Each structure stands twice: as C-alpha cells, then as structure tokens.
Amino acid sequence: DTGVSQDPRHKITKRGQNVTFRCDPISEHNRLYWYRQTLGQGPEFLTYFQNEAQLEKSRLLSDRFSAERPKGSFSTLEIQRTEQGDSAMYLCASSRGRPSGELFFGEGSRLTVL
Amino acid sequence: AQKVTQAQTEISVVEKEDVTLDCVYETRDTTYYLFWYKQPPSGELVFLIRRNSFDEQNEISGRYSWNFQKSTSSFNFTITASQVVDSAVYFCALKADNQGGKLIFGQGTELSVKP
Numbered sequence: 707d708t709g710v711s712q713d714p715r716h717k718i719t720k721r722g723q724n725v726t727f728r729c730d731p732i733s734e735h736n737r738l739y740w741y742r743q744t745l746g747q748g749p750e751f752l753t754y755f756q757n758e759a760q761l762e763k764s765r766l767l768s769d770r771f772s773a774e775r776p777k778g779s780f781s782t783l784e785i786q787r788t789e790q791g792d793s794a795m796y797l798c799a800s801s802r803g804r805p806s807g808e809l810f811f812g813e814g815s816r817l818t819v820l
Numbered sequence: 821a822q823k824v825t826q827a828q829t830e831i832s833v834v835e836k837e838d839v840t841l842d843c844v845y846e847t848r849d850t851t852y853y854l855f856w857y858k859q860p861p862s863g864e865l866v867f868l869i870r871r872n873s874f875d876e877q878n879e880i881s882g883r884y885s886w887n888f889q890k891s892t893s894s895f896n897f898t899i900t901a902s903q904v905v906d907s908a909v910y911f912c913a914l915k916a917d918n919q920g921g922k923l924i925f926g927q928g929t930e931l932s933v934k935p
Contacts, residue, residue: 737921748824748911748925749865762922795863801921806853806872809923811865 708732710812712798718818719788726784727815731800738781739809740773741797742766749797755781756803788819822847824914826926833902834934841897841929843912849873851917854888854895859909859928868910871895902933 711730719725731738736757741749752771753763757778767773770788775781785792795816799809823846833839845854856868869879871888879886883900899906909930913923 739922746829746927748826748913748927749923751922751924754922797865799865803921806870807921808855808867808870809921810867811857813862813864 710798710800710810712796712812712815714815715813716816716818718820720820721790722787724784724786725788725817726782727796727798727817729781729783729798729812731780731798732810735800735802735810736778737801737803737807738775739799739801740781740783741799743795743797743814744793752783785817788817790819793817793819822849822914822916822919822924824912824924824926826910826912826929828929829927830930830932832932832934835904836901837933838898838900839902839931839933841899841910841912841931843895843897843926845893845895845912845914847914847916849916849918853915853917855913855915855923856886856895856897857911857913857925859911861908865911868897899931902931904933904935907931907933 713728739754740752743749753773755775770786773783795814797814799811801807801809825844852873854871857865885898887896909928911928912926
C-alpha cells in the first residue's frame with residue numbers, strides 16, 4: 707500500500723492527557739498537511755509542511771498543538787492537555803507541491819476525549 | 821477571504837435518478853483550483869476532479885459531470901443514473917495559487933441513494 711497512512715486509527719483518552727498521531731505520506735510527496743474534521747463539517751486546515759519546514763499554521767492550532775516533520779518524511783501531531791473540544795477526526799494529506807496538485811488523504815485518526 | 825459554500829446539507833434520491841450537488845465559492849485570486857472529493861462511510865477522502873480557473877470547459881467522466889461557471893462562481897457536480905454505491909458525503913474545495921497548496925473545504929453534502 708503506497709497511500710497516506712495514519713496511526714492510530716482510533717484513540718480514546720481522558721481529558722488532560724497528551725496524545726500523538728503519526729502520518730506517513732506518499733513517499734515522493736514533499737508537502738504534508740494536517741486537517742481536523744468534526745461531525746457534519748468539512749475538513750479544516752491546521753498546518754502544512756514543505757519537506758521539514760512548517761510553512762503555515764492555522765489560528766485553530768492552539769499552543770497545545772504541535773506538529774513536526776523531522777527529515778521531511780513522516781509527521782507527528784501532538785495535542786497536550788487534551789480537552790473534550792479536541793474530539794475530532796484528524797486527517798493527514800500529502801501532495802507533490804505543484805499549485806494545481808490534488809491532496810491525497812489518509813483514513814484519519816479519530817480522537818475521543820472523555 | 822476564501823470560502824466555499826455547499827448549501828445542500830443532505831440529499832436523498834432513489835437509484836437511477838440524476839442528482840446535482842451545488843458548490844459556490846468566493847476568492848479574490850485570479851488563479852485558483854477547484855476540487856471535488858468523495859468521503860464514503862469508511863472516512864477516507866477520495867479525489868474526484870480538479871479544475872483550474874482558466875478552464876471553464878465542462879467535464880464528463882462516466883456517470884459524473886461537472887459544470888464550472890466563473891460568472892456565477894459555481895462548480896456543480898452531477899451524478900447521472902445514481903447508484904447505491906454513490907452514497908457518501910461530497911466536498912467541494914478551493915485552492916488559491918498563492919496559498920501554499922492548502923484546500924478550503926465546503927461543509928459537504930451528504931448524498932443518500934436508496935434502492
């Protein structure tokens with residue numbers, strides 16, 4: 707399987723705990739994106755990387771959220787001190803970086819904060 | 821500011837009916853790209869089509885067709901002779917040339933095709 711893969715697929719945690727999600731993009735793609743999707747809504751942009759550089763962060767990304775992409779390969783999204791409002795599907799996508807290029811999405815990591 | 825509006829939250833049709841999903845967008849950029857994605861119950865967003873702002877030709881792919889009209893800032897999607905397997909949430913999205921490649925999504929239209 708050469709698509710975008712995300713791990714874990716599901717995470718249930720208690721409020722206040724830290725969680726980390728991992729995304730492995732398609733290998734030749736230099737851009738990697740994180741989105742958040744809540745029930746009944748479209749995906750909302752969080753942040754994106756070109757290679758290892760984080761080029762943009764949404765205002766949705768509070769200081770409890772941090773994303774990294776060491777060596778420009780896989781990426782991690784960490785949420786510290788989780789809150790119930792963080793419950794959502796976290797989607798990762800990658801692309802070749804051409805302006806017209808479509809994004810290829812993974813199956814997402816569903817977070818439930820109790 | 822960029823925005824995508826999908827006014828239809830849910831649509832229900834009977835198999836073999838034609839159905840059109842509406843999409844209206846806002847952008848001040850002259851170069852931009854429009855997309856449609858399908859999200860089946862499994863959750864993975866599947867790319868369907870891309871259109872750039874300089875190409876207003878309509879496109880047909882099998883039972884799917886797209887109507888792009890810059891004059892009304894719309895990019896509508898029609899499924900002809902719908903099938904149960906078409907049941908999913910469909911998202912329209914916009915990407916501007918100078919926005920780092922990020923997509924701005926609409927809220928989605930949930931299509932239910934009943935046998």
